[in-house]
Amino acid sequence: MAKRFPVEYYAERILAHDRLGLSRAITLVESTLPSDRELAHRVMDLVLPYSGNSVRIGITGVPGVGKSTFIEAFGNYVTNTLGKKLAVLAIDPTSQKTGGSILGDKTRMETLAGNKMAYIRPSPAGQSLGGVTRSTRESIMLCEAAGFEVIFVETVGVGQSETAVNEMVDFFLLLMLAGAGDELQGIKKGIMEMADAVVITKADGQNLQKARVARAEYQSALHLFPHAASGWVPKVSISSALENTGISEIWKTIGSYLELVKNGSFFEQKRQNQNLHWLHESIRQTLLDRFFAKPEVVKTLPELEQKVLKGEVSAFAAAEELLQLSHL
Amino acid sequence: MAKRFPVEYYAERILAHDRLGLSRAITLVESTLPSDRELAHRVMDLVLPYSGNSVRIGITGVPGVGKSTFIEAFGNYVTNTLGKKLAVLAIDPTSQKTGGSILGDKTRMETLAGNKMAYIRPSPAGQSLGGVTRSTRESIMLCEAAGFEVIFVETVGVGQSETAVNEMVDFFLLLMLAGAGDELQGIKKGIMEMADAVVITKADGQNLQKARVARAEYQSALHLFPHAASGWVPKVSISSALENTGISEIWKTIGSYLELVKNGSFFEQKRQNQNLHWLHESIRQTLLDRFFAKPEVVKTLPELEQKVLKGEVSAFAAAEELLQLSHL
Numbered sequence: 001m002a003k004r005f006p007v008e009y010y011a012e013r014i015l016a017h018d019r020l021g022l023s024r025a026i027t028l029v030e031s032t033l034p035s036d037r038e039l040a041h042r043v044m045d046l047v048l049p050y051s052g053n054s055v056r057i058g059i060t061g062v063p064g065v066g067k068s069t070f071i072e073a074f075g076n077y078v079t080n081t082l083g084k085k086l087a088v089l090a091i092d093p094t095s096q097k098t099g100g101s102i103l104g105d106k107t108r109m110e111t112l113a114g115n116k117m118a119y120i121r122p123s124p125a126g127q128s129l130g131g132v133t134r135s136t137r138e139s140i141m142l143c144e145a146a147g148f149e150v151i152f153v154e155t156v157g158v159g160q161s162e163t164a165v166n167e168m169v170d171f172f173l174l175l176m177l178a179g180a181g182d183e184l185q186g187i188k189k190g191i192m193e194m195a196d197a198v199v200i201t202k203a204d205g206q207n208l209q210k211a212r213v214a215r216a217e218y219q220s221a222l223h224l225f226p227h228a229a230s231g232w233v234p235k236v237s238i239s240s241a242l243e244n245t246g247i248s249e250i251w252k253t254i255g256s257y258l259e260l261v262k263n264g265s266f267f268e269q270k271r272q273n274q275n276l277h278w279l280h281e282s283i284r285q286t287l288l289d290r291f292f293a294k295p296e297v298v299k300t301l302p303e304l305e306q307k308v309l310k311g312e313v314s315a316f317a318a319a320e321e322l323l324q325l326s327h328l
Numbered sequence: 329m330a331k332r333f334p335v336e337y338y339a340e341r342i343l344a345h346d347r348l349g350l351s352r353a354i355t356l357v358e359s360t361l362p363s364d365r366e367l368a369h370r371v372m373d374l375v376l377p378y379s380g381n382s383v384r385i386g387i388t389g390v391p392g393v394g395k396s397t398f399i400e401a402f403g404n405y406v407t408n409t410l411g412k413k414l415a416v417l418a419i420d421p422t423s424q425k426t427g428g429s430i431l432g433d434k435t436r437m438e439t440l441a442g443n444k445m446a447y448i449r450p451s452p453a454g455q456s457l458g459g460v461t462r463s464t465r466e467s468i469m470l471c472e473a474a475g476f477e478v479i480f481v482e483t484v485g486v487g488q489s490e491t492a493v494n495e496m497v498d499f500f501l502l503l504m505l506a507g508a509g510d511e512l513q514g515i516k517k518g519i520m521e522m523a524d525a526v527v528i529t530k531a532d533g534q535n536l537q538k539a540r541v542a543r544a545e546y547q548s549a550l551h552l553f554p555h556a557a558s559g560w561v562p563k564v565s566i567s568s569a570l571e572n573t574g575i576s577e578i579w580k581t582i583g584s585y586l587e588l589v590k591n592g593s594f595f596e597q598k599r600q601n602q603n604l605h606w607l608h609e610s611i612r613q614t615l616l617d618r619f620f621a622k623p624e625v626v627k628t629l630p631e632l633e634q635k636v637l638k639g640e641v642s643a644f645a646a647a648e649e650l651l652q653l654s655h656l
Contacts, residue, residue, distance in 0.1 A: 041645045048642055134644060141642070189521045189554050221549035226517050272637045279636050282647035287615040287656065308607050309600045314376055314469070316462060317369045319610035328615065328656060 002027055007039060011046035017147040019119060029138040030124045032131060044138060051141035052271070054087075054148055055254065058165040060155045060191065061175030066201045069241035070175055071152060072109045077247045078150050079117035087119045087143035088112070088152045089136050091161045093129040119148065130285040133164040137278060140168060166194045167277050170267070171254050174198045176218070178210040193225060195234050197253050203238035203246065211238040230266045232257055287328075296325040330355055335367060339374035345475040347447060357466040358452045360459060372466060379469035380599070382476055385582065386493040388483045388519065389503030394529045397569035398503055399480060400440045405575045406478050407445035415447045415471040416440070416480045417464050419489045421457040447476060458613040461492040465606060468496060494522045495605050498595070499582050502526045506535060506542040521553060523562050525581050531566035531574065539566040558594045560585055615656075624653040 005024065013021020029040045059074075061067045071088060078086045088109075112118050121139065123132045140151050153169055155161040166172050174195035192198075198218050203211035219236040227233055235253045239246030261267040291297060304322060307313040313321075333352065341349020357368045387402075389395045399416060406414045416437075440446050449467065451460045468479050481497055483489040494500050502523035520526075526546050531539035547564040555561055563581045567574030589595040619625060632650060635641040641649075 037648070041642070041648060044642045044645060048639065052639065138642075138644065189556065190518050192553055193517045193521050217548070217552055220545070221552050224545055224549050225520055228517065275636045275639070275643050276633060278643035279633065279646050282644050283619065283650060284612065284616060286647065286651055287619060288612060290656070291611065291615060305604060305607065308603045311376065311380065311603070314369070314372045314466070315603050315606035316466065316610050317372060318607050319614065320365070320369060322611060323614055328618070 002031075004028070004036070004039065007042045007046065010043040014043075014047055014142060014146045015050060019146075022119070022142060022146040023121070025142050026121060026135070026139045029142065030127070030131075030135040032127075040138070044141065047142060047145035050145040052144060054140075054144045054151050055171070055258065056140060056151045056153065056169040057254065058153045058155070058162075058169035058172040059175065060162050060165065060173070061201070063156065065175045065177055066241060067154065067175055068109050070199070070201055070239065071154060072112045073239075073241040073244055073247050074250060075109070075112045075118055075152065076115065077251065079112075079115055081248070082251070083117075084149040085117050085119075085147055086150045086152065087121070087140075087146075087148040088154060089139050089143070090120075090122045090154045091132050091136050091165060092123050092156060093127055093132045093161065119143065129160060129164065130289070133161070133168070134278075134282065134285070136165075137168050160188075162188065162191050162194060167274050167281075170261075170270070171196045171257055173250070175201050176214070177201060178203070178207055178214040195222075196228075196232060196257060197234055197250065198222070198236045199246070199250060200236065200238045202240060202242070204240035204243045208238075208240075214238075230261050230270075232260055291322075291326055291328055294326045294328070296327075297322055300325055330359075332356070332364070332367065335370045335374065338371045342371075342375055342470060342474045343378060347474075350447070350470060350474040351449070353470050354449060354463070354467045357470065358455070358459075358463040360455075368466070372469065375470060375473035378473040380472060382468075382472045382479050383499070383582065383586065384468060384479045384481065384497040386481045386483070386490075386497035386500040387503065388490050388493065388501070389529070391484065393503045393505055394569060395482065395503055396437050398527070398529055398567065399482060400437045401567075401569040401572055401575050402578060403437070403440045403446055403480065404443065405579065407440075407443055409576070410579070411445075412477040413445050413447075413475055414478045414480065415449065415468075415474075415476040416482060417467055417471070418448075418450045418482045419460050419464050419493060420451050420484060421455055421460045421489065447471065457488060457492065458617070461489070461496070462606075462610065462613070464493075465496050488516075490516065490519045490522060495602050495609075498589075498598070499524045499585055501578070503529050504542070504546070505529060506531070506538040523550075524556075524560060524585060525562055525578065526550070526564045527574070527578060528564065528566045530568060530570070532568035532571045536566075536568075542566075558589050558598075560588055619654055619656055622654045622656070624655075625650055628653055 010021060010025045010028065014025055025043055028036055028043065031037070059067065059071060075086050075088060078084050109120060113120055123136065136153060140153070143151055153165050155165050172194050174191060176198055178200050200211045200214050215236045215238050222234045222236065237246055237249050237253065239250065258267070261270070300322060304313065304318045308315050308318050338349060338353045338356065342353055353371055356364055356371065359365070387395065387399060403414050403416060406412050437448060441448055451464065464481060468481070471479055481493050483493050500522050502519060504526055506528050528539045528542050543564050543566050550562045550564065565574055565577050565581065567578065586595070589598070628650060632641065632646045636643050636646050
């Protein structure tokens with residue numbers, strides 16, 4: 001087991017904007033040990049009043065879209081040009097077939113990793129989506145208490161993480177390649193409609209013209225789609241991380257969005273609803289974890305699943321049988 | 329309590345394609361009484377081998393889109409022209425703010441209601457989404473065993489029912505009005521991306537030209553969006569229930585879809601995955617119902633929710649407190 005500290009250590013070091021203390025606190029909230037969870041709750045309670053003061057941005061895109069280079073360019077803009085402290089958190093649950101690990105490429109985001117204004121934290125290996133989303137959500141708050149003003153939450157765009165991320169960020173950014181060809185197949189349905197902005201990446205050289213066409217196409221397509229309750233119409237822009245173009249425009253788009261939603265109660269309401277979402281999601285996840293850990297369920301589930309798949313037993317009868325076995 | 333019959337009565341009457349027996353069985357599966365659920369499971373087990381032989385079509389659209397007249401025209405085509413037996417099931421949980429009840433208008437679908445080839449069943453009043461979706465799903469199987477070859481599952485398009493319906497049908501049809509104006513606001517985000525086909529309704533008179541333009545716009549927009557694993561690209565068509573145009577085209581579209589997905593394992597796989605989905609969904613729903621029915625939870629939840637909303641307690645700490653109180 002990793003070394004643990006008294007609750008005051010974590011809180012004091014975080015509020016002193018100390019990176020080592022922050023990293024240790026994140027390691028603590030990533031743990032699922034009951035004793036660690038209890039300590040983590042006490043730490044969270046102490047830092048809670050100091051959290052919330054950041055712009056939380058979800059960034060997603062399938063492997064090949066140039067996500068790392070984009071985040072590096074955007075991150076260096078946020079830190080170097082805007083002078084804001086940036087934390088980058090990655091969600092990459094290993095239980096999912098992601099088709100490309102965020103963490104696989106150790107050399108990625110080299111300049112950002114060496115940037116003193118930036119803090120990069122990959123998600124822990126071997127955790128379920130439920131575990132990763134909880135710890136990411138708590139890590140956001142820890143980073144905010146540690147003085148980070150902009151938080152990127154990065155996902156791979158092919159799993160179910162995006163719905164979870166959408167419930168923890170203020171603004172959801174989708175990276176796409178020009179052309180509606182095969183590269184689209186990797187993106188999960190429904191993600192497009194979550195996007196507050198779409199960025200067509202690699203808009204340089206021979207790709208530039210194609211990217212411009214794609215921008216116009218996506219912009220008119222998104223106009224046809226249901227709008228958010230805030231009235232915000234998703235913006236489409238083009239960017240080249242290579243030539244460092246289109247980066248400041250994205251920040252401006254996020255600024256316009258924040259201006260719209262903060263001019264009224266929408267921003268605050270969204271964050272409050274997200275808090276409520278996580279209360280219920282956390283209960284749901286815990287109840288399911290307990291259920292599926294019951295020895296009787298572990299023993300009988302595969303067999304009943306097969307029967308349901310083959311149509312020999314109805315899904316509802318199988319569920320009832322398992323519920324009775326679980327004694328919950 | 330409504331009158332109940334021996335399990336054999338329900339199974340025999342359904343397999344004899346008797347409407348009264350079917351209606352009584354649906355009333356049974358709509359009940360949440362433990363004794364009724366037990367009886368329902370036994371009925372479901374008996375009819376299960378005779379279910380599955382229908383085309384299950386989800387139809388959604390916001391109030392004002394002309395859903396009732398469309399379903400009536402499409403339903404009469406299915407029954408009168410194609411000679412197929414049709415069951416129409418409606419999902420309209422009263423716990424949601426639907427902005428317009430499916431059942432409110434008693435005079436709707438008059439010709440279909442009087443059609444001997446058609447069977448119309450609204451969802452029970454006062455039930456939660458979880459309750460309605462379970463009973464709808466079981467009703468689909470009962471209708472199939474009773475010889476219905478086409479099933480429409482109808483929703484209002486503004487709530488969360490559509491995700492549930494998408495998990496119980498083979499084909500998901502979205503009705504839209506021409507023009508991307510205010511009428512779009514009512515549709516929930518994410519529904520568009522579920523659609524296997526979009527029908528622009530009221531394509532007659534002065535609306536016809538606008539509907540044609542909308543068709544072209546939506547068709548190109550949907551091309552840009554992530555495609556289904558089946559490779560199917562959603563089709564957009566126009567229809568006038570008033571002039572009875574575009575109705576046979578929709579049936580042809582559904583035919584093309586079925587040809588594509590049945591030419592391979594996709595159709596069967598989708599249904600199997602849906603079965604598995606309902607096994608897990610049913611467990612989830614039951615565990616949550618039990619949790620939120622605990623007196624300690626009922627007593628403490630509102631207060632803790634307020635604290636979470638105000639940011640005084642973290643969502644995860646509040647969840648843990650409730651879980652401990654629940655003794656689950």
